[in-house]
Amino acid sequence: MFNRETWIEIAHTVTANPLRTALTGLSVGLGIFILVVMQGLGFGLQNGVQQDFGDEAKNSVWVRTGRTTLPYRGRQPNRYVQMRNEDEQRITEQVVDAPAWSGRRMMWGSTVGYKNEQGNYPIVGVEPDFDELELLPLKGGRWLHADDMAKESKVCVVGENLLDELFKQDDAIGAFVTLRGITFRVVGHFSKNGRWGNSMVYVPLTTMQRVFNGSDEVDQMVLSTGDLDLEGSKAMVEAVDGDLRMRHSVHPDDVRAVRVRDNQEEFAMFDRIFTGIRLFIWIIGGFTLLAGAIGVANIMAIVVKERTVEIGVRKALGATSGSILSLIVIEAIALTLISGALGLITGVATLNAVAPYAEHDYFANPEVNLRVTVTALAVLVVAGAISGFVPALRAVRIRPIEALRYE
Amino acid sequence: MLALREIEKSYPLAGGSLPVLKGIDLNIAQGEMVAIMGSSGSGKSTLLNVLGLLDGFDSGGYDLDGVDMAGLSEKQAARYRSQFLGFVFQSFNLISFKTALENVALPLFYQKVPRRERQKRAMEMLGKMGMDDRSDHLPSELSGGQKQRVAIARALITSPRVILADEPTGALDSTTSTEVMQVLREVNASGITVIIVTHEADIAEQCDRTIRLHDGVIIEDGKSGEVVEPTARGARSQD
Numbered sequence: 035m036f037n038r039e040t041w042i043e044i045a046h047t048v049t050a051n052p053l054r055t056a057l058t059g060l061s062v063g064l065g066i067f068i069l070v071v072m073q074g075l076g077f078g079l080q081n082g083v084q085q086d087f088g089d090e091a092k093n094s095v096w097v098r099t100g101r102t103t104l105p106y107r108g109r110q111p112n113r114y115v116q117m118r119n120e121d122e123q124r125i126t127e128q129v130v131d132a133p134a135w136s137g138r139r140m141m142w143g144s145t146v147g148y149k150n151e152q153g154n155y156p157i158v159g160v161e162p163d164f165d166e167l168e169l170l171p172l173k174g175g176r177w178l179h180a181d182d183m184a185k186e187s188k189v190c191v192v193g194e195n196l197l198d199e200l201f202k203q204d205d206a207i208g209a210f211v212t213l214r215g216i217t218f219r220v221v222g223h224f225s226k227n228g229r230w231g232n233s234m235v236y237v238p239l240t241t242m243q244r245v246f247n248g249s250d251e252v253d254q255m256v257l258s259t260g261d262l263d264l265e266g267s268k269a270m271v272e273a274v275d276g277d278l279r280m281r282h283s284v285h286p287d288d289v290r291a292v293r294v295r296d297n298q299e300e301f302a303m304f305d306r307i308f309t310g311i312r313l314f315i316w317i318i319g320g321f322t323l324l325a326g327a328i329g330v331a332n333i334m335a336i337v338v339k340e341r342t343v344e345i346g347v348r349k350a351l352g353a354t355s356g357s358i359l360s361l362i363v364i365e366a367i368a369l370t371l372i373s374g375a376l377g378l379i380t381g382v383a384t385l386n387a388v389a390p391y392a393e394h395d396y397f398a399n400p401e402v403n404l405r406v407t408v409t410a411l412a413v414l415v416v417a418g419a420i421s422g423f424v425p426a427l428r429a430v431r432i433r434p435i436e437a438l439r440y441e
Numbered sequence: 442m443l444a445l446r447e448i449e450k451s452y453p454l455a456g457g458s459l460p461v462l463k464g465i466d467l468n469i470a471q472g473e474m475v476a477i478m479g480s481s482g483s484g485k486s487t488l489l490n491v492l493g494l495l496d497g498f499d500s501g502g503y504d505l506d507g508v509d510m511a512g513l514s515e516k517q518a519a520r521y522r523s524q525f526l527g528f529v530f531q532s533f534n535l536i537s538f539k540t541a542l543e544n545v546a547l548p549l550f551y552q553k554v555p556r557r558e559r560q561k562r563a564m565e566m567l568g569k570m571g572m573d574d575r576s577d578h579l580p581s582e583l584s585g586g587q588k589q590r591v592a593i594a595r596a597l598i599t600s601p602r603v604i605l606a607d608e609p610t611g612a613l614d615s616t617t618s619t620e621v622m623q624v625l626r627e628v629n630a631s632g633i634t635v636i637i638v639t640h641e642a643d644i645a646e647q648c649d650r651t652i653r654l655h656d657g658v659i660i661e662d663g664k665s666g667e668v669v670e671p672t673a674r675g676a677r678s679q680d
């Protein structure tokens with residue numbers, strides 16, 4: 035059945051009907067192409083948004099402040115709401131019961147020097163718990179200790195970009211660097227996914243407050259919600275939000291001055307969005323597949339009809355029904371398989387060609403889901419085989435003379 | 442070689458059935474050249490198709506080479522068509538997208554003859570038909586007579602015992618008809634049984650034996666020159 039002779043026969047009939055071959059190819063190839071591109075874009079969107087989340091723990095609440103936009107209790111708008119150590123202390127001790135927390139303060143574009151090398155990196159002041167709130171996989175040395183906080187030690191943990199750019203061959207652990215002109219000792223380094231997360235230099239928050247601007251200011255606060263469910267984390271958000279608004283006299287409707295973001299809730303929201311996108315892709319993909327399958331079925335039905343007399347002739351020349359059936363079915367399979375593969379290749383090529391131009395905050399790595407695509411291709415090939423088989427079976431079942439007389 | 446006993450066949454028709462063969466008794470020996478004549482609608486093609494296992498029959502018996510053909514499976518019928526029978530049609534029935542050579546070689550494909558061998562034998566057969574210079578032509582690039590030569594070459598390629606031809610000259614002019622009949626006579630001379638359906642008297646005259654059908658029964662059967670007498674039982678006037 036699958037010998038060389040059959041293939042030569044098939045190659046013959048396929049090339050003998052270029053229009054039909056092109057039509058089948060188009061309906062299958064286009065179907066797979068659209069599916070691949072849709073899947074790719076969907077994944078690109080998902081990847082983009084997930085990347086935007088970075089490696090923040092899912093069960094964390096981020097507290098940020100800004101300028102007021104509404105007057106409240108006799109206070110003018112456009113006042114900057116600054117969190118301080120006392121806020122953090124009060125919130126973590128009296129307002130909520132968070133298993134882990136950290137204040138956070140950031141100094142962008144700080145000059146970091148090592149020997150003769152120097153570069154600009156963000157310095158981030160955090161507390162030891164911070165590594166529970168954001169994923170910072172250590173590659174060497176240690177993370178910041180409570181001891182470092184208490185003693186306001188001049189130690190830092192650096193991202194892997196600094197290893198490449200400053201330390202080069204040298205061992206970073208134990209090396210001394212200057213942060214804004216002040217000497218710190220490197221105690222650890224980490225490597226995380228993503229682009230710029232690896233340029234960070236982490237120092238104890240207390241050290242930063244003391245050494246760089248001698249204040250008790252905290253820019254952000256990150257609180258862990260532990261294993262609270264969405265309900266619980268919402269309550270926590272409300273408590274923190276309410277406390278800060280009261281303490282700093284911020285209007286309850288002022289959305290800029292106090293911003294408490296619940297990662298868990300946002301994750302849940304994006305999860306819903308992705309489910310929606312996936313469903314959408316499935317529906318579109320399903321219809322594309324259906325259209326492709328119907329296209330193939332139509333074309334095969336016409337083809338077999340057109341070839342009814344030929345089937346009669348072949349039978350008169352001694353062909354068995356089986357040989358005619360397998361000819362048509364293998365032909366249908368070969369046609370759909372080749373066109374589907376072409377659609378897949380062009381789809382992947384298109385995604386790869388477009389990807390570099392489509393990098394965006396909410397779009398990254400539009401990868402192809404091979405499993406889905408191959409399944410789709412298999413579905414179309416089976417559809418092709420069936421849509422060749424059914425009319426062919428009808429055609430070979432009739433007596434040869436009826437096929438010969440067919441008009 | 443071929444023996445029909447009381448063959449009856451009718452076509453189903455809206456509200457009944459149309460009897461077409463009404464008890465045909467016929468024996469054809471190996472090496473005969475037989476013409477089947479009769480007026481239009483008398484059942485000539487139907488009879489030939491039954492003989493060629495392209496169509497079935499309702500009752501009666503058919504022995505081909507001593508084997509009963511009644512209740513033959515589809516696969517067995519295909520084998521007999523492949524090994525015993527060769528067909529020549531009025532409308533040639535060449536496969537349009539295959540060249541002359543490929544058309545001639547096709548029956549060998551169904552006998553599982555290797556490709557090289559197929560090509561070689563097909564080329565030889567085309568040569569015998571004087572068509573070797575047209576081997577790579579598509580049917581659409583051939584004249585009617587040339588197409589029929591290719592079709593005859595295709596019917597002969599498997600060295601069948603019987604050639605069945607339904608009005609092989611029906612679509613050809615008289616000169617070409619004569620040439621095609623010449624070829625068929627040569628085929629017959631090599632020992633192959635040839636059965637030709639025709640309604641042209643001069644074609645029948647080139648056969649050895651003529652059978653005349655009328656309304657589904659054989660009304661005359663004898664040496665060619667004798668049966669086609671214009672006055673023979675008034676059959677001519679019904680043509």
Ligand SMILES: Nc1ncnc2c1ncn2[C@@H]1O[C@H](COP(=O)(O)OP(=O)(O)OP(=O)(O)O)[C@@H](O)[C@H]1O
Nearest residue numbers: 452459461479480481482483484485486487488640
């Ligand atoms: N498939 C069919 N269904 C119904 N009736 C048919 C069918 N084929 C043939 N007939 C009828 O059977 C009768 C014999 O047909 P057949 O083709 O054998 O005639 P014929 O002798 O070959 O005629 P012609 O010389 O015109 O070719 C005709 O009356 C025809 O109408």
Ligand SMILES: [Mg+2]
Nearest residue numbers: 485486487607
């Ligand atoms: Mg006829």
